Amino acid sequence: MMNSTDNELLTRIEPGTPMGAMLREYWVPACRSSRLEADGAPEKVRLFGENFVAFRATDGRVGFMQEACPHRCVSLALARNEDNGLRCLFHGWKFSVEGKCVDAPTEPRAQRARFAESVPVRSHPVHEAGGLVWVYMGAQDSPPRFPDYEFTLLPDSHVQPYRGVIRTNWLQGLEALLDSAHVTFLHSANLMSERGRNYFKDESDYMLGDGAPVFEFDERPYGFREGAIREEGETRLYARVREVVLPFFSFIPSAPRGPRIVCCSIPIDDVTTAQWYIAYDTDAPLSPDLFGAFGMWSGDPDHFNSDMGGPEDLWKQDRQAMAEGHWSGITGRGNAYEDFAVQESMGPIVDRSREYLGTCDRVIYRARKQLLEAVKRHRDTGELSFAGPDIDYPSIRAVSYPYPRDTDWRDVDPYDLREAAE
Numbered sequence: 377m378m379n380s381t382d383n384e385l386l387t388r389i390e391p392g393t394p395m396g397a398m399l400r401e402y403w404v405p406a407c408r409s410s411r412l413e414a415d416g417a418p419e420k421v422r423l424f425g426e427n428f429v430a431f432r433a434t435d436g437r438v439g440f441m442q443e444a445c446p447h448r449c450v451s452l453a454l455a456r457n458e459d460n461g462l463r464c465l466f467h468g469w470k471f472s473v474e475g476k477c478v479d480a481p482t483e484p485r486a487q488r489a490r491f492a493e494s495v496p497v498r499s500h501p502v503h504e505a506g507g508l509v510w511v512y513m514g515a516q517d518s519p520p521r522f523p524d525y526e527f528t529l530l531p532d533s534h535v536q537p538y539r540g541v542i543r544t545n546w547l548q549g550l551e552a553l554l555d556s557a558h559v560t561f562l563h564s565a566n567l568m569s570e571r572g573r574n575y576f577k578d579e580s581d582y583m584l585g586d587g588a589p590v591f592e593f594d595e596r597p598y599g600f601r602e603g604a605i606r607e608e609g610e611t612r613l614y615a616r617v618r619e620v621v622l623p624f625f626s627f628i629p630s631a632p633r634g635p636r637i638v639c640c641s642i643p644i645d646d647v648t649t650a651q652w653y654i655a656y657d658t659d660a661p662l663s664p665d666l667f668g669a670f671g672m673w674s675g676d677p678d679h680f681n682s683d684m685g686g687p688e689d690l691w692k693q694d695r696q697a698m699a700e701g702h703w704s705g706i707t708g709r710g711n712a713y714e715d716f717a718v719q720e721s722m723g724p725i726v727d728r729s730r731e732y733l734g735t736c737d738r739v740i741y742r743a744r745k746q747l748l749e750a751v752k753r754h755r756d757t758g759e760l761s762f763a764g765p766d767i768d769y770p771s772i773r774a775v776s777y778p779y780p781r782d783t784d785w786r787d788v789d790p791y792d793l794r795e796a797a798e
């Protein structure tokens with residue numbers, strides 16, 4: 377059970393909040409890289425309750441700055457994007473990729489350059505990788521090391537980011553990404569369907585077969601690994617090992633080879649969240665439209681759940697389908713729609729003092745505890761958790777594998793084991 381003070385501390389992320397200050401210290405995805413064309417339309421981006429625009433300049437570099445023009449607050453989403461900068465439509469002031477005012481043509485010529493230099497512009501450093509534009513919005517003068525996860529090192533053909541948008545707080549989004557216990561229930565119809573079998577392959581049998589796996593943990597400097605252990609015959613067990621990179625990322629376990637998915641829950645504001653699903657394959661290009669192939673989305677990669685409905689229509693739940701055997705009645709698409717419906721149904725910011733947790737919630741409890749410790753530490757000392765020079769980001773990979781019953785999953789190299797069995 378959590379008291380409401382801690383609940384507020386964990387969930388509120390808009391300017392001036394301790395969690396907002398901490399979360400801004402990590403690089404976060406802002407938008408897909410392919411949204412931005414050189415000299416093309418600026419992209420509106422809302423993050424942590426503030427509004428920005430991202431734009432690609434003539435020379436291909438990306439700028440990220442406040443949406444409101446520093447002069448009189450006209451939206452720079454309307455701006456002209458030309459000659460390596462954004463020029464506001466209203467009075468023609470111009471801003472560079474570096475976030476400097478470089479021209480203020482309404483000012484007297486003699487003092488124009490000096491005046492332009494004096495204009496305060498809020499902009500933030502960006503980094504492009506894994507098909508995404510990432511931004512650092514923190515308070516440090518120079519950005520921290522970029523987390524070079526393996527998907528950020530792949531060519532574009534091997535990575536496909538999809539953004540879902542949910543009308544809930546970021547922590548509800550994160551918790552859903554960590555919760556392994558729900559899969560057997562909420563997603564059972566998808567797991568049993570042809571789509572599910574194709575997508576999850578032999579994973580679905582394990583998940584359907586045992587709704588109460590044993591959860592074991594392995595501490596890591598970036599968070600933890602969670603092993604969901606299920607029976608596999610007399611001599612073997614089966615581990616699904618999730619990698620949790622706090623505060624945002626959950627790497628979803630899948631077979632040692634083939635496409636995989638990492639998800640993250642990035643705050644748009646206190647009550648709206650971007651749920652990124654990033655598909656990638658280290659060994660081969662992905663099929664051009666992975667989500668489309670499984671009918672898992674609306675067709676819009678920047679809002680892939682735009683057609684999922686909401687509380688007003690109970691997320692289009694189909695009672696007839698339920699009577700005919702579909703578990704959730706949320707039938708149109710894949711697992712994400714079912715996840716989003718249950719998350720939104722809790723309300724924009726769930727009151728965690730009203731919950732009653734069970735053994736299956738150990739992962740949720742652990743993540744909350746670590747986040748609470750981290751936000752207090754950052755608020756009180758300025759020190760940042762889940763980061764540091766020793767973290768080997770490219771080696772973080774979530775794998776599912778069978779292993780001998782008399783072994784600890786933490787000691788098993790799934791690649792050795794698979795290759796030995798083949």
Ligand code: FES
Nearest residue numbers: 445447448464467
């Ligand atoms: S409001 Fe943008 S230049 Fe005046």
Ligand SMILES: [Fe+2]
Nearest residue numbers: 559563711715
């Ligand atoms: Fe789910």
